[in-house]
Amino acid sequence: MGIQATQFHLEPGFDGTLQQQIQQMVSQGILAGRFLPGEKMPSSRELAVRLGISRITVTLAYAELVATEYLVARGRSGYFVSENAPLPPHYTLANTDPAELFDWNKVLGDRYAGHLHLLARPPNWREYEFPFIYGQPDPTLFDHHNWRRCALEAHGLRDFDAVTSDSYEQDDPKLIEYIVRNVLPRRGISAHQDEVLLTLGAQNAIWMCAQLLLSRGRTAVIENPCYPGLREVLQHTNCPVIPIDVDAAGLPPERIPEGAGVVFTTASHQCPTNTTMPMERRQDLLTRSAEKGFVLVEDDYEFEMSFAKQPTPALKSLDRAGSVVYIGSFSKSLFPGLRLGYIVGSPAFIREARGLRSIVMRHPPGSLQRTTAYFLSRGYHDSMLNRVGKAYGRRRAVMDKAIRDCGLEVAGAGAFGGSSFWMKAPEGVNTTELALSLRKQGVLIEPGQAFFDPADGNVQFYRLAYSSIPSARIAEGIERIAAALR
Structure with a gap:
């Protein structure tokens, strides 16, 4: 019995190449027990037409699956699931939820998960137009x-x-x-x-x-x-x-x-x-x-x-x-x-x-x-640092001017460079609340409360980084922050 091309569907959000996605679909189908040893795969032409992609992409994916023994090529007959392919695991799922039987809250000692929200940023932070967040790489600058x-x-x-x-x-x-x-x-x-x-x-x-x-x-x-x-x-x-x-x-x-x-x-x-x-x-x-x-x-x-x-x-x-x-x-x-x-x-x-x-x-x-x-x-590291330093220098100059033009207050000095400004909001402003409201405008900032001793209750500071935002967007982002503060 042959495996039908209709069983394959491309995922729009797949993190990889088309070739890698085909390899994953086939290998997961075999490991899940849906594709059995000896079953014939769709031809490269048939699968390419089904998925709307190039035939060579399917051919290369099949060749890689042959090399890893998931598939075997048989002359003019085509590709088949290999008898030597990894076997799907054999296990029986429990009918009850273990969480209903055991109370982990009683046996856990120290708790470590409470701090994970302190500097949390949205998982899709790259989709924000003005990401003034710290410590994240800029793919345009990496070698x-x-x-x-x-x-x-x-x-x-x-x-x-x-x-x-x-x-x-x-x-x-x-x-x-x-x-x-x-x-x-x-x-x-x-x-x-x-x-x-x-x-x-x-x-x-x-x-x-x-x-x-x-x-x-x-x-x-x-x-x-x-x-x-x-x-x-x-x-x-x-x-x-x-x-x-x-x-x-x-x-x-x-x-x-x-x-x-x-x-x-x-x-x-x-x-x-x-x-x-x-x-x-x-x-x-x-x-x-x-x-x-x-x-x-x-x-x-x-x-x-x-x-x-x-x-x-x-x-x-x-x-x-x-x-x-x-x-x-x-x-x-x-x-x-x-x-x-x-x-x-x-x-x-x-x-x-x-x-x-x-x-x-x-x-x-x-x-x-x-x-x-x-x-x-x-020497690649030093060359990249030189390029990053020049880019950061330009971004810092743009941000410094925008901050001064908008009348915002810089709280910390950065004479040697770095990748951020430490800022102070006006009296009475809670920057944790400010950060949440700015997200609706496509702006990400880091509220400063997490940096202070909890006994302080200090919510007046915030950090603006320029490591992940292009120079062309900085001024408008700063203007939106200033408008929100006003």
Whole structure:
């Protein structure tokens, strides 16, 4: 019995090529048990006419399905479902809903899902005309061609063992070498390979630092406002957390209380105000760390986005006592979905961090490490950063002018560049409500409440990013924000 062409339908929203969609329809039909071994497939001509596509597209899809043993070609007879095709799973669905039999609310310990809405953006945010949202990549600026080349090379036969073997707790030596010899020196940091550990982004690095440093009731000090993910991580350590309000120069060292165990700071590019801590204050902070015995955890995010002027040296580069743990990430300079970052610290700290990581996930995926290593070492990363920096510089200039023309208030300085403005709304404006009303006008902004200590109840600030919006749309978007505020 043959499989009819009428059983195939193209999905308009399919995320892939037509060839891939045909391959998926056939393989899923076989795995679901609808297409049985030995059954004849529609001819390539018949299926092409049915779907309204090119015959060569169907032919290429069938050829790929033959290569993966879902189909077999029999001379002039056509294509058939292979006897060697993967078998559909055999299972019987339960007649009752397990949720009706077991109360998970009684057995769950700590709750982690409550923070997921803090900086939530619509899933279809790219469809909005004015997306002033932070941290999302602009596909027009990314080097797709060379990233694909590096990925293909990383998945070739030469690197097969490196990317497919279980490396246990070890990292890709090519990527570690590039970070030590090229990335860290740009921040003034000198480190050996045993002082660097790869992580699944900065968030994962922050979690590991908290786990290793905040035991036995040690006190954590954080900036206010700060990166919301940091506050959520610390909440689950059950340690005392003291927020300190930042000023125009960042975190005031003199306000760090006695007994502080760990101080988390974004000294070079404060999150979210964009303030850069001056050199005198950095030296004061390091001196107090050495004298008082507290650890400094430096999240050096967005240093690659310093297109306006050269960034100041990292706090870690000035560290003479060895009390600074440095966190870096490729999320902003490459793309956030990569989830690849790194920690730099003393060998003793990195040794324990490596042990902690091995318990949870061993190491980040080898294929991503090797692809990133090639993309960095071949110079593609620096070339792309140069292009991104110029584009961000143009967008920032347009946004700065639009903000001034509309009389909006900028609350944070960004002398080195970055990708956003930290804004302050007039008295009495709730920016969470403002953000919801602006969505109806096609405008997305980030309300600032999530960045502040919950006890503050601060709803007056908001963030405007220009990383995902073209220059031509910025002025009109800012005008709509100003009109809503009026």
